Amino acid sequence: MAAATRSTEGERKGWWHVEKLGVGIGWRPEIDLTVERLPGVDFVEVVAENLHVGHLPESVLLLRERGVPVLPHAVSLSLGGAEPVDAHRVAHLGALAEALDAPLVSDHVCFVRAGGLDSGHLMPLPRTRDALDVLVANVKAAQQDLPVPLALENVAALLDWPDGELTEGQFLAELVERTDCHLLVDVANLYANARNLGTDVARFLDEIPLERLAYVHVAGGEENRGVYHDTHAHAVLPEVLDVLAQLRARVDPPGVLLERDDDYPADAELAAELAAIRAVLG
Amino acid sequence: MTGPQRERLAAAQAELLRALLADGAVPPGFDPERVRVEKRALLAKRRGIVAVLRPDVAAELGDRFRPLFDGYAAAHPKEVGTRFREDAARFAEWAIARGELQPPKKKRWWRRAT
Numbered sequence: 001m002a003a004a005t006r007s008t009e010g011e012r013k014g015w016w017h018v019e020k021l022g023v024g025i026g027w028r029p030e031i032d033l034t035v036e037r038l039p040g041v042d043f044v045e046v047v048a049e050n051l052h053v054g055h056l057p058e059s060v061l062l063l064r065e066r067g068v069p070v071l072p073h074a075v076s077l078s079l080g081g082a083e084p085v086d087a088h089r090v091a092h093l094g095a096l097a098e099a100l101d102a103p104l105v106s107d108h109v110c111f112v113r114a115g116g117l118d119s120g121h122l123m124p125l126p127r128t129r130d131a132l133d134v135l136v137a138n139v140k141a142a143q144q145d146l147p148v149p150l151a152l153e154n155v156a157a158l159l160d161w162p163d164g165e166l167t168e169g170q171f172l173a174e175l176v177e178r179t180d181c182h183l184l185v186d187v188a189n190l191y192a193n194a195r196n197l198g199t200d201v202a203r204f205l206d207e208i209p210l211e212r213l214a215y216v217h218v219a220g221g222e223e224n225r226g227v228y229h230d231t232h233a234h235a236v237l238p239e240v241l242d243v244l245a246q247l248r249a250r251v252d253p254p255g256v257l258l259e260r261d262d263d264y265p266a267d268a269e270l271a272a273e274l275a276a277i278r279a280v281l282g
Numbered sequence: 283m284t285g286p287q288r289e290r291l292a293a294a295q296a297e298l299l300r301a302l303l304a305d306g307a308v309p310p311g312f313d314p315e316r317v318r319v320e321k322r323a324l325l326a327k328r329r330g331i332v333a334v335l336r337p338d339v340a341a342e343l344g345d346r347f348r349p350l351f352d353g354y355a356a357a358h359p360k361e362v363g364t365r366f367r368e369d370a371a372r373f374a375e376w377a378i379a380r381g382e383l384q385p386p387k388k389k390r391w392w393r394r395a396t
Contacts, residue, residue, distance in 0.1 A: 117299045126294060
């Protein structure tokens with residue numbers, strides 16, 4: 001009996017086992033038909049703010065009918081912002097997860113709004129105890145109102161805050177420890193931060209709890225005047241696939257998803273990028 | 283409770299966004315060159331979204347779209363609660379008020395098909 005009732009630490013904490021997702025691509029209205037016909041798309045992601053629960057796009061419903069998991073990905077919760085979380089945004093994300101029968105939802109480790117201004121973008125957080133305390137409180141508040149687990153993604157930064165008290169890996173590890181959230185690791189963002197801020201990729205991967213990895217993002221970008229821009233409008237660099245390989249050397253990720261948001265190429269190019277991702281995963 | 287942390291974080295984040303989106307000074311400790319790079323990137327993203335939402339405005343302004351939008355954006359940082367469609371509409375109104383853009387012709391439903 002003792003053996004049967006003994007639980008692992010993960011079970012004690014009620015940790016949810018991440019299901020295998022496979023290889024996927026971000027669904028966007030501009031490439032809906034492409035996503036439907038690309039071979040071997042195991043799952044997709046939708047930008048939560050662009051969908052309405054009562055009027056889901058036909059293409060998204062078709063993918064659901066085929067049994068393809070559709071994961072809502074939010075960009076506006078501003079969980080790292082100083083303001084308390086906007087309950088309406090969380091409710092929308094939760095309602096979307098239920099409408100799509102999604103296994104989890106995600107947003108970013110960032111802030112979007114401050115002082116009455118809206119950056120329209122995912123801004124990096126100061127890696128301080130203050131910022132971590134606020135982020136943790138906001139994430140816990142959001143989790144209370146979400147019907148499914150929440151995964152949080154590392155963002156790409158062009159600038160760094162002064163007086164960081166933690167590395168990015170330590171910051172994320174403590175976030176997971178204190179909230180039981182999952183991680184969505186964007187290897188292109190990690191590459192961007194390595195290029196732009198000097199983030200140590202190996203150390204980042206060593207410091208984050210990879211057992212809490214929900215899935216991975218891969219995206220393209222370009223270098224402009226010595227700064228790497230995570231554009232989602234260019235091809236995926238070999239250097240980004242190399243970061244994916246470094247992650248793969250440590251863990252078999254439950255899922256890997258390609259993001260493309262602009263300057264959409266021919267279907268064959270997206271198929272080739274998915275094939276390149278599969279080749280790295282082995 | 284996180285009250286004091288929130289206050290300190292709010293001040294720091296607001297100061298950075300004022301530097302990036304409005305005419306605020308670069309906060310101490312930040313690399314001014316990187317703040318310029320980020321400022322340009324945020325402006326380009328906002329301009330790109332408006333161009334997608336209002337291709338008619340971008341097409342009519344042509345080469346003037348970029349400098350005019352950048353002038354508008356500097357004077358009108360995007361405020362919380364403003365949707366991008368509203369941002370695009372306000373830019374169009376701003377350009378019309380300055381005589382840079384033709385006011386829209388009154389549309390009659392029976393003429394729309396022509």
